Amino acid sequence: MRRSGIAGLLGCLLWLSAPPLGWSQDEPVLVDEIVARINSDIITLSALRRAQAELRQELEQQGLTGEALERAYQEASKTLLQQLIDNQLLVQRANELGITVETQINEFLLNWGRQQGIPPAEVEKRLAEAGLDPDQVRQTLRLRFLREAVLAREVYSRIFQNIFDRDVEQYYQQHREEFTEPETVRLSEIFISTQGRSREQALAIVQEIREKLQAGADFGDLAAQYSARPSARNKGDIGTFTLGPRRTLGDAQAKAIEGLKAGDVSAPIELPDGFQLLKVLERQQPRVRPLDAELKRQIQMRLAQQRAEAAVREYIETLRRDAYIWIAPAYREQYAAAETTMANPKKPQ
Template sequence: MGGNPQLISLSFSFLLILSGFRLAAQSVDGIAAIVNDKVITFSEVRRQVEPTERILKESYSGPQLVERIKEARLSALRALIERELIIQNFKKEGYIIPDHVIEERLREIIRTQFEGDRLTMIRTLQANGMTIDQYKEDLKNQIIIQAMRAKNVPSQVVISPYQVERYYQEHIQQFTEDPQVKLWLIFIKKSVPPEDPLDSPSGPAPPDPALQRAQEILFRLKTGEDFAELARQYSEGPKQDAGGDMGWVTRDTLRKEVADVVFSLHPGQLSEVIPTDDGYYIAMVEDVKPAKVQPLSEVRKDIEKTLVQEERQKLQEKWLNKLRAKAFIKMF
């Protein structure tokens, strides 16, 4: 059956005009990516990454912050592309999510997060620039993604004893506990030199009074006085109120000059005075724990859990790669 060519032409022109309006509206926002026939806008990416950016701004600044934000936005865009691929695959397979499922999920959220007050939830959404219908759509998409992952990525993954043993051998350092010492410390700050060079005596620099005080404390310790009591009286370092009791420490928790001495001592042994840039340390090692490798029997369950997560991640990536291969994806 034929149609009126002029009418068809006018209808086609009208569709082009409508399309032009849509593209113009999108261009104001900016197109971040296209996934088949779906446009992902920059505002969607910004909304996705906004909480991460707030955290980054608390920890970084300058060029480093710019680089971290670029990485976060790219990661967010990739996540949105993956989400769109999954949703489109769900629709292509002809699945549907009944409305009552979304309503049940919404009621549960209102009950657990808003003390059953629907109005409070709506006001919270409005404060974040979102309508209830948009929120329901987001809920629906979350349910779709959960359902499709459950369908395509098996939750039960079998890990063989051989895989566990190989992982253990290849990551043995991960299961090695560093040596530790039960440590007591006294710290004496260096004396402040005179600000005016004219006040400084000529000739060789006199001994630092702080060093002399540290040496006197060491002598008193060697003659049997109580370490904790002297630490409470004289220490200017950490754990003064606890008598200098640092508890069990590893090498990486101490500055190198102190660690080198401390980890060469035997249980019950005192160090000599340890000079550093800012003062003088006296250490006593109460006890020592040598490096220890956790046996496989103790860590087997943790390794199995790690391997299951890795295997499920591989299976998910394999599934997503199939979806990517069948899709038109363009990032801008």
């Protein structure tokens, strides 16, 4: 199996993983120290240590080392027990709702195997050969998919149900600048270089070109004949540029074409290495994007994302209040922040 394929799966599993939970009463377990009880389930010390090891590994994969790694690890560890408890509550809620995710797990592993060129029947064998416990991989995926399924049904769907047309319209009006397509201009150039000639000689050529333009000569033909830049091969066409606050055109050029309409030619622009004439081929004025169905959908997604964090936090706090949660005395001081959060839930401001 390719190393890059395993590395990718490991990274994905770390990203997906809700830290492994403790033991459910439906499963046999070796004697282990109990860290917390959540309704009828427990979190063991071995599960907590495994989560701590995975947390450190994840931080290392982010490139942290030395003191920076230790600081980040200590800070993230403060809420690790709380995360384990929250994940267990979400899994319990998934069971209450009758949610199953085995099809998603199978599809995920089959898609991963397909990307690596592994036959479906050999996926778990290859995982084992790479040092990954297939059952643990499935459990990690199961926890994540159950968590997301519960939140999708109980939180995200309600968020969308409470985003009304007036919310979308208000966001649209407050962010009109963001939805305004900037003014653009398409230009063609003639560049006369001062290399190998004096400034006066170059300027004389520019004047000759301007006289020919006034007599009705085609700008593109003159660009092909006179211009010293590669754009001459395209009759001087140098493409489309954005004007306004996000301008992609140089200061001198932007100033030279101010007020020019399509078909107009600028005055000569003096540059360090020559003179430039610009012709405005096309000019599009700023345009506010209409609030069509696609933009409405995009705004709904933005509003949902803005509301999601607070909504998820409030939902999990509700699960905590309705649950029996006990933390072993030996871990109460060490995880005081988690215990305080669970015992004294606060509404988001």
